Amino acid sequence: MEYYIPDVTIRRLPAYLRLLGELEDEHAEIVSSAEMSRRTGFSSEQIRKDLAYFGAFGTRGVGYRVDFLQERLRKILGLDGLVAAALVGAGKLGQSLARYVQSQHRSIRISHIFDIDEDLVGQTLAGVTIMHTREMEETVAESGVRLAVVAVPAPEAQEVVDSLARAGVRAILNFAPVFLKPPQGVVMKSVDLSSEMRSLVYYARKCR
Amino acid sequence: MEYYIPDVTIRRLPAYLRLLGELEDEHAEIVSSAEMSRRTGFSSEQIRKDLAYFGAFGTRGVGYRVDFLQERLRKILGLDGLVAAALVGAGKLGQSLARYVQSQHRSIRISHIFDIDEDLVGQTLAGVTIMHTREMEETVAESGVRLAVVAVPAPEAQEVVDSLARAGVRAILNFAPVFLKPPQGVVMKSVDLSSEMRSLVYYARKCR
């Protein structure tokens, strides 16, 4: 058991969890780090090292029990119970995200949706009634939600993020294509398809 | 000018380009690495080092010319002309992606869309007529497209990626939540919202 675990390790855990799901479907009971390496593309040493941060989960000479490792990783990530998440922005992207999260994640639930557009307020999206953004800070603070997805236009994003931080949110997945100052104590991950596409153009054009 | 440029550097270039766009809108003519650092969150040394891989673009004691640096970065990334990209998978996600790319990127154009569903073939999406996936390999090879976006169900993704590689595609943005073996000579970047969300749950729950 370690104190500080590097972010690169945390970001690989969901991949391991996905693999364990596949292995479970195949009724595999035991898996070695070599097999996990073959299937994920990560090196076996890296996988062993990542897992060892949290304890000794495997059996020397044998491997890792699929069900046990799955359970431990779920617990480590906080996916063993039900996690509530707020969604801010119910435009086209927000709507897609709401439906996607609700359908794909057994343990993550969109509990609140906020938008600044009065026409959207009161409508239902993915089983949740859209509220006005002005109610966000108080509502989120009261409900104790710690995770949020931001899908608002770029100019509004910083304000939304700051407000979410004041409401007690600890982690934010941001889709606004803008540079945001992460508030103190908040972990933020931005997803920007434009940037991903653009960096790939570099490789697409490179002659080899 | 360097031979090999690390991927971390390439992936930061689109962020610099975005900032330069903002600066252009503000009619800034010159920008220093310190100012760029303040606005992007990357350290100024890192920015200078990244840019210096490609040559000496700045003026000592002054800074970088916004328009010149923008032009150079566009050129380096390959965004100075028009880049064609193929989209495979015209389901819900594919449709959103097609519209998004066509509307957001001046220099990236979706030139071909493929799907395996006969009902979709012949329909128009974002100004492009959907073709059947069976025509993909030949069509892509003939057209010389080097960049592709894959938005097909997980079980089909590896086959699609391999086929694209044979057709000469060099860079792929993959949305299928599955482990893929990158074919020889192809740079692949996978976007998986589930994994992003799940790793954030870890931080949302952590007490600090």
Place this chain on the structure above:
DNA sequence: CACTGTGAATAAATTCACAGCC
């Protein structure tokens, strides 16, 4: 003088290599 460009120093991440154990 202010800011770039860059070697040198440091920190972080990965890989090696093997002891320890089932």
Place this chain on the structure above:
DNA sequence: GGCTGTGAATTTATTCACAGTG
């Protein structure tokens, strides 16, 4: 014998610190 867990070695990335220059 085979595979985990882990220090040591290596590689990669970042930061420092300053010489060079308009």
